[in-house]
Structure formats: structure tokens, C-alpha cells
Amino acid sequence: MKKWISIIITLFFALGIFSTTGMAAKKKMSDITIGITGFNWGVDSYQTTYEKAFVRHCKKRGVNCIKLDPKGDAALQANHVEDLIQKKVDVIIIWPVSGKGIIPAVRKANAANIPVLVTNSPIDPSGEPLTKGFCGPDNVLEGRYAGEMMAEAMKGKGKVVEIMGFPGYVTATERSQGFHDALKKFPGIEIIETQPGNWDRMKSQKVMENFLVKYGPEDFNGVYVADDNMGMGAVNALKAAGRIKDVIVTSACMFGEGYDAMGRGEIYGTVYQSPTSDGQIAVDTAIKVALGEDIPKKNFFETPKVTHRIVHLFIKPPF
Amino acid sequence: MHAVSSNLFSFGKRQGLVLAFILLLAIISFFAPRFLTYRNIMLVLTQVAIMGVMACGLTLMLIGGNFDLSIGSQLSLSTVIVVSLHDKIGPLPAIAIALVVGCGIGAINGYLVGFQKLTSLIVTLGMLPVVQALTLIYSGGTYSQIANPEAPFSFIGRGFLWGIPMPFIIFAVTAIVFGVILQKTIFGRRLYAVGGNRVGSWFAGVRDDWVIFFTFVITGLTAAMGGIMMGSRLMSAQNYLGKDYELTVLSAVILGGTSLYGGSGGIFKTVIGVLILGFLANGFIHLGLPYYTQMLAQWVIIIAAVWLDVKGKKGES
Amino acid sequence: MKSKQLNIIEMFKKQPVWFILLSSTILFSVLSGDFLTIRNLSNIVLQSSILGIMAVGMTGLMISGYFDISVGSILALTAAVAVSITGYSIPLAIAATLLCGIILGVINGILVTKAKVNAFIVTLAAMVGVRGLVYVYTGEREIIGLATEFEYLAAGKVAFIPIPIIIWVITIVVAEWALRKTVYGRNAYAIGGDAEATKNAGVPIDKYILGFFMLNGFLVAIAGLVLASRLNAATPTLGIGQEMLVIISVVLGGTKLTGGYGNMIKTVAGVLTIGMIQNGLNILNVHHFYSMLIMGAIFIFVIFMDAKLSKVK
Numbered sequence: 001m002k003k004w005i006s007i008i009i010t011l012f013f014a015l016g017i018f019s020t021t022g023m024a025a026k027k028k029m030s031d032i033t034i035g036i037t038g039f040n041w042g043v044d045s046y047q048t049t050y051e052k053a054f055v056r057h058c059k060k061r062g063v064n065c066i067k068l069d070p071k072g073d074a075a076l077q078a079n080h081v082e083d084l085i086q087k088k089v090d091v092i093i094i095w096p097v098s099g100k101g102i103i104p105a106v107r108k109a110n111a112a113n114i115p116v117l118v119t120n121s122p123i124d125p126s127g128e129p130l131t132k133g134f135c136g137p138d139n140v141l142e143g144r145y146a147g148e149m150m151a152e153a154m155k156g157k158g159k160v161v162e163i164m165g166f167p168g169y170v171t172a173t174e175r176s177q178g179f180h181d182a183l184k185k186f187p188g189i190e191i192i193e194t195q196p197g198n199w200d201r202m203k204s205q206k207v208m209e210n211f212l213v214k215y216g217p218e219d220f221n222g223v224y225v226a227d228d229n230m231g232m233g234a235v236n237a238l239k240a241a242g243r244i245k246d247v248i249v250t251s252a253c254m255f256g257e258g259y260d261a262m263g264r265g266e267i268y269g270t271v272y273q274s275p276t277s278d279g280q281i282a283v284d285t286a287i288k289v290a291l292g293e294d295i296p297k298k299n300f301f302e303t304p305k306v307t308h309r310i311v312h313l314f315i316k317p318p319f
Numbered sequence: 320m321h322a323v324s325s326n327l328f329s330f331g332k333r334q335g336l337v338l339a340f341i342l343l344l345a346i347i348s349f350f351a352p353r354f355l356t357y358r359n360i361m362l363v364l365t366q367v368a369i370m371g372v373m374a375c376g377l378t379l380m381l382i383g384g385n386f387d388l389s390i391g392s393q394l395s396l397s398t399v400i401v402v403s404l405h406d407k408i409g410p411l412p413a414i415a416i417a418l419v420v421g422c423g424i425g426a427i428n429g430y431l432v433g434f435q436k437l438t439s440l441i442v443t444l445g446m447l448p449v450v451q452a453l454t455l456i457y458s459g460g461t462y463s464q465i466a467n468p469e470a471p472f473s474f475i476g477r478g479f480l481w482g483i484p485m486p487f488i489i490f491a492v493t494a495i496v497f498g499v500i501l502q503k504t505i506f507g508r509r510l511y512a513v514g515g516n517r518v519g520s521w522f523a524g525v526r527d528d529w530v531i532f533f534t535f536v537i538t539g540l541t542a543a544m545g546g547i548m549m550g551s552r553l554m555s556a557q558n559y560l561g562k563d564y565e566l567t568v569l570s571a572v573i574l575g576g577t578s579l580y581g582g583s584g585g586i587f588k589t590v591i592g593v594l595i596l597g598f599l600a601n602g603f604i605h606l607g608l609p610y611y612t613q614m615l616a617q618w619v620i621i622i623a624a625v626w627l628d629v630k631g632k633k634g635e636s
Numbered sequence: 637m638k639s640k641q642l643n644i645i646e647m648f649k650k651q652p653v654w655f656i657l658l659s660s661t662i663l664f665s666v667l668s669g670d671f672l673t674i675r676n677l678s679n680i681v682l683q684s685s686i687l688g689i690m691a692v693g694m695t696g697l698m699i700s701g702y703f704d705i706s707v708g709s710i711l712a713l714t715a716a717v718a719v720s721i722t723g724y725s726i727p728l729a730i731a732a733t734l735l736c737g738i739i740l741g742v743i744n745g746i747l748v749t750k751a752k753v754n755a756f757i758v759t760l761a762a763m764v765g766v767r768g769l770v771y772v773y774t775g776e777r778e779i780i781g782l783a784t785e786f787e788y789l790a791a792g793k794v795a796f797i798p799i800p801i802i803i804w805v806i807t808i809v810v811a812e813w814a815l816r817k818t819v820y821g822r823n824a825y826a827i828g829g830d831a832e833a834t835k836n837a838g839v840p841i842d843k844y845i846l847g848f849f850m851l852n853g854f855l856v857a858i859a860g861l862v863l864a865s866r867l868n869a870a871t872p873t874l875g876i877g878q879e880m881l882v883i884i885s886v887v888l889g890g891t892k893l894t895g896g897y898g899n900m901i902k903t904v905a906g907v908l909t910i911g912m913i914q915n916g917l918n919i920l921n922v923h924h925f926y927s928m929l930i931m932g933a934i935f936i937f938v939i940f941m942d943a944k945l946s947k948v949k
Contacts, residue, residue, distance in 0.1 A: 044462075067921065071877075074867055086673070087670055103868065166873070200559075201560075441935075448935075449933055611769075613768070614765055614768025617768075622758060
């Protein structure tokens with residue numbers, strides 16, 4: 001009798017195990033389609049590298065992907081989410097142009113039972129419960145690192161001008177905010193002026209040139225740029241004005257040219273943010289979501305500080 | 320006595336734009352001590368050079384009665400071409416190719432507008448995304464960079480000749496050459512005729528299709544020159560460097576009084592328009608205005624400047 | 637029977653845009669099973685509605701011989717105004733938004749008619765200045781709408797038709813009726829055709845032009861309401877570049893920039909063509925660099941064909 005009961009119980013369990021693995025194994029990689037609506041794919045090398053890494057990784061893992069480009073337009077991105085719902089993709093990844101404005105579209109995706117993942121730029125906190133999670137860099141932290149490095153280089157005392165990204169876009173706002181937050185701890189350092197560089201090297205070079213005329217050598221000794229692309233514009237201007245030696249430059253995101261500039265001592269410190277990691281993690285996390293696995297709400301990838309002293313320990317970014 | 324003063328007065332009214340310019344400089348320098356210094360003036364002259372060169376080309380275009388909205392994308396393309404080819408085939412061939420491509424795209428525009436008689440505004444509005452897409456496809460979306468930032472090529476954008484920045488010399492030479500073309504050559508006279516009355520000039524035997532064709536080649540050429548100067552100033556290139564540039568250049572030309580309808584205008588006033596926009600942008604930073612205040616101020620100032628100019632002209636008739 | 641066929645070919649010849657619209661629809665349906673579904677086509681029309689409403693205003697302005705390139709910035713400001721007030725009162729938000737659009741339109745109109753500054757400079761300066769207002773009003777950040785009910789305007793349906801489409805259709809019908817059946821419409825064409833002669837005939841053209849700028853602003857404000865409802869948020873960077881898209885769709889449809897010719901039906905064709913092709917290229921996963929190239933090439937092709945075929949007459 002006992003033997004029969006134990007056999008029946010074992011069979012029961014065995015069936016149970018088989019049915020759950022059966023459900024998970026049902027989805028093949030080649031059946032999975034990931035839809036992503038980006039930010040503005042062609043506009044800078046970071047996004048281009050992200051895109052390439054994303055596509056490469058999708059191929060490597062054997063999943064299909066659909067890539068859409070909203071060209072920085074929040075309304076167009078809402079359209080894209082609808083289009084991806086229409087194509088019945090398994091997961092929708094959004095790199096939000098507007099973290100607040102994308103929420104109604106995310107609700108539509110939920111209504112259609114398609115899970116949503118957010119990459120690189122965050123969605124508004126009120127929209128977080130609607131998504132499966134976020135994966136990307138922590139822009140505020142990056143700004144803070146840049147601020148800490150500035151304080152370290154200035155030994156707690158100095159004056160800084162800031163060249164920020166494109167105003168109104170969350171990456172620009174967060175990187176600026178992080179920098180300002182970090183410097184609150186160092187009352188000896190003052191941010192004397194902020195002007196936008198719009199992620200454009202020519203614009204940022206002009207802004208820097210104008211700063212250098214408006215302010216004399218005793219008026220500022222530091223520049224914070226939101227990324228190395230704009231940073232190179234600032235470096236150009238500083239070199240032309242002969243002030244590259246006495247002005248400290250920190251940036252919130254390393255680019256290949258910034259790597260070289262740091263090697264030459266022109267940039268003091270920046271933050272290593274790999275678009276390849278950004279893209280790959282998005283793919284990996286999306287696949288997990290498509291397979292029904294649980295993922296943590298926030299998946300930040302590491303963005304370490306890099307100063308000119310340790311830059312040689314890092315590989316030059318390919319963008 | 321009375322005659323002299325009224326003559327001066329009417330002359331002054333006609334020069335409404337120049338007066339607005341001087342007024343602007345005076346007001347800004349009152350609040351910003353380092354604004355009217357030699358160093359700053361030289362800086363602004365460098366900063367406006369690219370816009371200035373392209374504005375000279377666009378002035379010819381507008382006088383001939385047409386538009387070219389593709390020059391912004393052409394600027395992006397030529398910058399990317401010259402920078403990406405510099406390390407591969409050398410600075411001079413890279414410059415040559417950029418110029419040829421610029422003229423080539425201008426030729427396509429010129430063919431469509433001059434010979435096929437399509438409306439220029441629309442053709443170039445369509446060429447804008449086409450040329451931008453070609454830039455993106457050519458570069459694959461990536462940056463280009465010249466490995467050695469001190470290479471001789473940088474002289475174009477950063478060098479000095481007799482103490483004057485090279486870009487400004489290029490701008491000045493271009494302005495003088497184009498001014499001469501407009502005033503002293505048959506091409507210039509034909510351009511005014513065609514712009515003023517295309518049908519009438521056709522009857523008068525002017526081959527307007529070739530005239531218009533060449534205006535587009537010219538704007539393509541000036542956009543390529545702008546790209547070479549830009550590439551030299553930055554020693555690198557991004558894909559959207561020229562975005563919205565066509566609007567800035569167009570506003571400089573129109574600010575300068577060249578008519579949207581063709582047949583009138585000149586290089587001198589365009590140069591004033593370019594300088595106004597350049598000193599304004601620079602002056603805003605000297606005044607420490609946040610960017611949104613700059614935008615609001617631009618709204619008021621540009622309209623005021625044109626209004627002053629229009630009023631001055633009205634007083635004439 | 638034969639004359640009916642000839643008529644359709646005539647229509648294609650006169651308005652190449654219809655030809656493009658039809659052929660691209662066929663092409664996309666063949667290449668992808670997802671294209672010709674009711675849901676997708678409904679999406680296309682819905683997504684085109686914001687552009688479409690703005691294009692109604694721009695068409696009216698262009699018929700009278702003018703244009704307004706500040707509409708992208710006006711769109712952003714009206715959307716921001718809408719979203720900031722819906723939390724307190726939706727009717728008040730709607731009223732304030734429409735008023736905002738009207739005021740901006742009037743400012744542009746006065747500068748063009750009274751100060752005699754040309755429309756390009758007036759609206760170019762406004763494009764920059766109003767954008768500055770947007771940054772100031774939003775405090776350089778995104779604002780989120782506090783009333784979820786407001787999303788109903790863009791997401792809701794009446795008799796299975798999405799509300800934005802209904803709004804768009806109403807604006808088209810009213811505008812087209814006004815153009816064809818009222819003296820205001822006739823005068824719009826007259827002013828666009830020959831402003832001097834119309835003035836000499838005793839028509840107060842300045843008042844008319846001011847009116848068209850005001851109506852344009854009003855319609856952009858309506859589009860701003862729909863946009864605000866769709867996102868239930870507003871960012872300072874909304875609408876950047878939209879003015880070019882509006883002008884392109886109106887011109888694609890066949891309305892002439894020089895004035896005196898065009899109508900709303902043509903504009904609808906232009907707007908739908910753009911929406912159709914954008915959607916189709918997305919569904920086919922065409923790389924975005926190439927879709928930009930294709931859109932520009934189609935535009936040039938259409939005006940090329942238009943010029944060629946109108947010669948054949």
C-alpha cells in the first residue's frame with residue numbers, strides 16, 4: 001500500500017515538474033520578437049554603437065528584433081508603441097524620448113498584454129508600475145561622479161562653468177542635476193554659469209569660446225561638460241585660448257576622442273558608459289521578460305569613474 | 320543747410336538696418352565690458368564665417384528668385400566627407416572631393432529647378448532629408464575624426480593671416496567676390512533680371528535656366544566651403560552638424576533686406592545681417608542670459624530690426 | 637464604363653499624390669500581412685490626425701498666399717498649457733489652450749499685416765521666441781498631466797471611431813465648406829491669387845490675413861489638445877521640426893505655396909500619404925536612414941510628376 005502511494009505521489013510530482021518546464025520550453029528563441037523604439041538613432045555615436053550592439057546581440061541569441069527611430073519626437077514614439085503592438089511583438093523596449101509622455105502608450109501595451117521594458121533613460125516614477133523594469137545607466141550618478149572628480153581636482157575650491165546637453169531632455173537634466181548635487185557638499189566650489197551645448201560639438205565650442213572671452217583667467221578654472229563629444233569642443237576652445245593647462249575639464253560620459261584627450265591630460269575625469277553594455281543588457285533583460293522570468297525593477301549597469309591617471313586601464317570606446 | 324540735414328536724415332533712414340546693428344552693439348557693450356574688445360570681435364568674426372560664406376551663396380539664390388533649403392544637410396555632408404577622407408587620402412584630395420560633391424548636389428537641384436522648372440522651395444525641401452540620409456548612410460551613423468588635431472588642415476579653421484582669423488578672411492574674400500559678381504558681371508545683371516521677372520527676362524532672351532542652374536551650384540559650393548571650414552575648426556564631424564542651418568542662413572539674408580520674391584538685395588546688407596546674428600548670439604552669453612531668455616530676446620530683436628528697416632524704406636517712397 | 641476609368645486616370649494625372657497613396661498601400665499590403673488590417677489603418681489615420689488638424693490651418697493660410705513656420709513651437713506651448721491646467725479643470729484647460737493658440741496667431745498676423753514684416757521672418761522669429769516661452773512655461777522640464785480622464789480625448793471612441801479622427805474630419809468639413817460656399821473662402825483664393833486687385837476691389841485684405849493667422853493658431857491649439865491628451869504630458873521639445881512636416885504634407889497634396897490654389901481634400905491626401913508611408917516603412921522594419929531617403933525621394937518624385945503631368949494638359 002505504502003509503495004503504491006509513494007509511486008503515485010512521485011508520479012504526481014513528476015507530472016508537475018514536466019508541465020512547468022513544458023511551459024517555459026514552449027517559447028523558442030527564434031519565436032521571440034523584440035520591438036524597440038529608440039531615441040534618435042543617427043544623432044550620435046553612442047546611440048549608433050548601442051544600436052549595432054543591440055542588433056548583434058539579438059542575432060547572437062537568436063531572437064528577432066524590430067528597430068524604430070522616433071527622431072527625438074515624443075508623439076512619434078507613442079505611434080511606434082502602437083505600431084509594435086500591431087506587430088504583436090513579445091516585448092516592447094522603450095528608450096523614452098519623454099519619460100512622462102510615454103505613459104499612456106505603455107498603458108495601451110499593457111492592455112494588449114505586451115510587457116514593456118525601459119532602457120537608458122528612465123520613465124516617470126508614476127509609470128514604473130506599468131513596466132517590467134528599467135535597465136541602463138544612472139545619469140544622476142554619472143553627473144555626481146563628474147562633480148566629485150571636479151572637487152577632487154580642485155581640492156574643494158574653485159569656479160566652474162557648465163555646458164549641458166539639450167535642455168528639456170531627461171539625460172541632460174539628470175546629468176546636470178547630479179553634478180549640482182555633488183557640489184553641494186563642497187561649498188568652496190561655485191558654478192558661475194550654465195549654457196546648453198545641445199550635444200553638439202560646434203555649439204559647445206562656440207559657448208566655450210565665448211566664456212573664455214567673457215571670463216578672465218581668474219574668473220573660472222573648471223568646465224563640466226555633459227559628454228565628451230561636447231567636451232572636445234570645449235577642449236578645442238581652451239587650447240586655442242592657451243588655457244588648457246589651467247582649466248580642469250570633467251565630463252559625464254566617455255567617448256573615444258575623450259579617451260585620447262584624457263591620455264594627453266586635457267580632460268581630468270569622465271565616466272565610462274558603454275553603449276555596448278547598455279544594448280546587450282537590454283536584449284538579455286528583454287529575453288528574460290519574454291520568457292516570463294522575474295527581473296529586478298532597476299538594472300543599472302556599472303558606470304565607473306575614470307580619471308586621467310587610470311584611463312590606460314580601460315579600453316578605448318569604439319565611438 | 321536744410322537740404323544737407325534732410326539728405327543725411329533720409330540716408331540714415333534708408334540704412335535702418337545698419338543703425339539697428341550699431342544700436343545693438345552699443346546696448347550690449349554697455350552691460351558687458353568685454354564685448355567690444357579686439358579679442359571678442361575677432362572671435363565673432365570667426366564664428367560667423369561659416370554662416371557668412373553660405374549666406375553669400377544664398378543671397379545670389381534669393382536674388383534669382385529661388386530658395387535652397389538643402390544647404391543645412393549639404394553642410395553636414397561636406398563636413399563628414401572632408402573629415403572622413405582626410406586621413407585616408409590626404410587633405411587636398413578630401414577638400415576637392417567635398418567641393419565636387421557640393422557642386423554635384425547643387426547641379427542636381429539646379430537641373431530640377433532651372434531646367435525642369437520645379438518650384439525650388441519644394442525641391443530643396445525634399446532634398447533636405449535625402450542629403451541628410453545620404454550623410455547618415457555614408458558615415459554609418461558614426462563620428463569621423465582626424466587623428467592629429469594639429470594637422471595642417473586645421474589652419475583653415477584655426478589659423479591666422481596677418482593677425483586676422485583665416486575663416487574671416489575666407490568669408491571676406493567670398494563676400495567681395497560675390498559682390499563683384501552681382502554688380503559688375505553679366506551674370507549678376509541677368510540674375511537680377513531673372514529674379515525680378517522670370518517670364519519677362521525669358522522674352523528678353525536671357526537663358527534663365529542656366530542662370531538658375533548656376534545659382535544652385537553656387538549654393539552647393541558655398542555649403543561645401545562651409546563644411547570644409549567646419550571640419551577644420553572641429554577636426555571631427557558629426558552627422559547632424561548642419562541641422563537647421565538653412566534657417567539661420569536664410570534669416571541672415573532676409574534680415575539683410577534681400578527680398579523673398581527675388582530681384583533685389585545685395586551682399587553688403589547680407590553681411591550686416593550675418594554680423595547682427597553673430598554678435599547677438601555672442602552678446603547673449605556675455606550678458607549671461609539663460610538660453611530661453613536668449614530665444615525670447617531674439618524674437619523681439621529680429622522683428623524690430625526688420626521693422627526698422629521696412630519703415631526706413633517706406634519713408635523713401 | 638470607359639469614361640469612368642478615364643476619369644480615375646485623369647485624377648491620378650492631376651494629383652499624383654493619390655497615385656502614390658494607392659500604390660504604396662498596395663505595395664505595403666503585399667509585402668506585409670500586418671499592413672492592411674483595420675487596426676493598422678485606423679492607427680495610421682489616428683496618428684495622422686494631429687498633423688492633419690495642423691495642416692487644415694496651414695492650407696487656409698497658404699491659399700491666401702502666406703505660411704507660418706512657428707506652428708511647431710505653438711503646438712508645444714498649447715500642449716504645455718493644456719497639460720498644466722487639466723489637473724484643476726478640464727474645460728478651463730481647453731479654453732486656455734485655444735485662447736493661447738489664438739493669441740499667438742494674432743501676434744503673427746498683426747506683425748505681418750500692420751508692421752509689414754514678411755511672413756517668413758515674423759514666423760521664424762516666433763518659432764524661436766515661442767519655443768523660449770515653452771521652456772519658461774514648463775520650467776525646462778517635462779510636465780505630467782494630473783487628470784487621467786483627459787486621456788479620453790485622444791484614446792476615446794465614439795461609434796468605434798477614435799475621437800481625434802472625428803475632430804479632424806469636423807475641421808476638414810467646416811474648412812472645406814467655408815472655402816467653397818462662403819465669401820470668406822472666395823476671398824481667401826482671391827487674396828492668394830492677386831492681393832492688389834482684391835484690395836482695390838474693396839476687400840479688407842489685412843483683416844482677412846489676420847483672420848487666417850488667427851484661425852491657424854486656433855487649429856494648432858486643437859492639435860495641441862489632442863497631443864497633450866495622447867501623452868498626458870508635455871515636454872519642452874515637442875513639435876520640433878513639425879512645421880516642415882506640415883508644409884510638406886500640404887504641398888504634397890497639391891496646394892500651391894504661392895497662393896490662390898488648393899483645398900482641404902488635397903491636403904488630406906498629402907497627410908495620409910505621409911502617414912501611410914511612415915507606417916509602412918516601420919512595419920517592414922526598413923532601416924531609418926533609408927526611410928528618410930525614401931520619404932524625401934517620394935516628395936521630389938511627386939512634385940516632379942505633378943509638374944510634368946500638368947504640362948500634358
